[in-house]
Amino acid sequence: MSLLKRRKIRAFIALFCAVTFTTFLFSYTLRDPSLYFFKYASRLSDSFFSKGQCGCGRCITEVDDDPWFTERFNLSVYPLMTRRTSLLTDDTYRWWQWLQVERQPANYSEVVEKLFQVIPDSDLYMDAGPERCRSCAVVGNSGNLKGSRYGSQIDSSDVIIRINQAPTSGYEKDVGSRTTHHVMYPESAVDLDNTTSLLLIPFKTLDLQWIISALTTGSIKHTYIPVRSRIKANKDRVLIYSPTFFKYVYDTWLESHGRYPSTGFLSLMFALHICDTVSVYGFGADQYGNWHHYWEVNHLGGAFRHTGVHDGDYEYNVTLLLADKHKIKMFKGR
Numbered sequence: 001m002s003l004l005k006r007r008k009i010r011a012f013i014a015l016f017c018a019v020t021f022t023t024f025l026f027s028y029t030l031r032d033p034s035l036y037f038f039k040y041a042s043r044l045s046d047s048f049f050s051k052g053q054c055g056c057g058r059c060i061t062e063v064d065d066d067p068w069f070t071e072r073f074n075l076s077v078y079p080l081m082t083r084r085t086s087l088l089t090d091d092t093y094r095w096w097q098w099l100q101v102e103r104q105p106a107n108y109s110e111v112v113e114k115l116f117q118v119i120p121d122s123d124l125y126m127d128a129g130p131e132r133c134r135s136c137a138v139v140g141n142s143g144n145l146k147g148s149r150y151g152s153q154i155d156s157s158d159v160i161i162r163i164n165q166a167p168t169s170g171y172e173k174d175v176g177s178r179t180t181h182h183v184m185y186p187e188s189a190v191d192l193d194n195t196t197s198l199l200l201i202p203f204k205t206l207d208l209q210w211i212i213s214a215l216t217t218g219s220i221k222h223t224y225i226p227v228r229s230r231i232k233a234n235k236d237r238v239l240i241y242s243p244t245f246f247k248y249v250y251d252t253w254l255e256s257h258g259r260y261p262s263t264g265f266l267s268l269m270f271a272l273h274i275c276d277t278v279s280v281y282g283f284g285a286d287q288y289g290n291w292h293h294y295w296e297v298n299h300l301g302g303a304f305r306h307t308g309v310h311d312g313d314y315e316y317n318v319t320l321l322l323a324d325k326h327k328i329k330m331f332k333g334r
């Protein structure tokens with residue numbers, strides 16, 4: 001017998017056995033209810049191992065969630081701007097326009113249309129489920145990161161979010177070196193490498209025009225201060241913070257404290273809605289109660305606590321409350 005023939009026969013026997021066994025099992029199951037036990041047991045072990053809401057040991061949403069959290073947390077408000085979520089209610093549009101008033105704002109819907117000719121329009125990250133365990137690190141800019149040695153821990157996260165100027169070069173031991181998302185606005189913009197997503201927080205229509213310009217013609221050089229006319233960033237990885245989500249953070253999580261949320265708080269809220277675990281680094285003051293950036297020489301006084309527009313104390317309270325309720329993990333540095 002040739003090798004090929006022998007293989008064919010073996011394959012046939014295997015198939016025959018499989019069909020017979022399946023048929024037997026099927027008819028047996030119908031006749032014998034005791035086999036339901038096995039089905040039940042396997043479902044039980046599934047739910048035991050997958051732990052329900054996400055694939056991590058502990059998830060942001062849990063079945064036994066506390067009322068303070070469930071009253072606020074709304075997963076159906078999508079954090080990013082798409083063509084779909086760019087449609088704003090009159091109320092939201094008016095609120096958003098009021099953040100940084102423009103004398104003659106351009107036509108918002110026309111700007112948005114142009115924007116999505118330059119950057120992709122896609123629904124990302126909304127794949128929560130029992131299989132997913134997405135760990136995120138939100139790295140603030142506090143001086144409490146100095147000497148913290150959090151670098152390797154931060155770098156081991158799936159998503160690493162940094163904010164505004166946030167350098168890593170020279171500070172790797174304390175802040176890590178990887179960045180998956182860099183949050184900025186035109187006035188705080190920095191160049192990125194090809195693999196990092198730029199997450200723009202728009203405070204006005206001009207900010208949307210600026211990102212279009214900064215990625216193409218470089219014609220916009222000024223908002224309320226001079227801004228970078230061009231920026232190095234991967235166009236396919238540019239994301240825009242949704243004004244509707246922005247307002248939801250302000251109304252629901254800050255209960256309208258301050259004029260608007262800080263970039264740090266907005267970044268934390270973004271993470272809370274796209275991740276399964278959130279670790280927070282570099283928020284708050286350092287061990288001496290000083291508020292400064294980790295790359296600055298320590299000086300007394302408030303660099304970003306009382307900026308006039310943010311209620312830093314209220315934001316910090318909400319952040320601590322989230323930590324108390326095990327929704328986020330705070331690393332306080334030193």
Ligand SMILES: *[C@@H]1O[C@H](CO)[C@@H](O)[C@H](O)[C@H]1NC(C)=O
Pocket residue numbers: 074075076077
């Ligand atoms: C959550 O957000 C959606 C979409 O904006 C809204 O329709 C819904 O009422 C919100 N749910 C709660 C409980 O606030």
Ligand SMILES: *[C@@H]1O[C@H](CO)[C@@H](O)[C@H](O)[C@H]1NC(C)=O
Pocket residue numbers: 107108109110
């Ligand atoms: C903005 O442009 C759109 C489409 O060109 C137009 O339908 C709309 O009326 C304009 N809105 C305003 C406020 O001018």
Ligand SMILES: *[C@@H]1O[C@H](CO)[C@@H](O)[C@H](O)[C@H]1NC(C)=O
Pocket residue numbers: 194234236
């Ligand atoms: C950056 O990534 C894009 C694809 O996402 C690629 O087309 C482009 O060539 C890359 N540029 C550099 C400088 O690596």
Ligand SMILES: *[C@@H]1O[C@H](CO)[C@@H](O)[C@H](O)[C@H]1NC(C)=O
Pocket residue numbers: 313314317
């Ligand atoms: C923060 O929380 C503390 C204690 O719960 C409270 O005394 C304080 O007033 C809160 N601060 C703000 C700004 O809400």
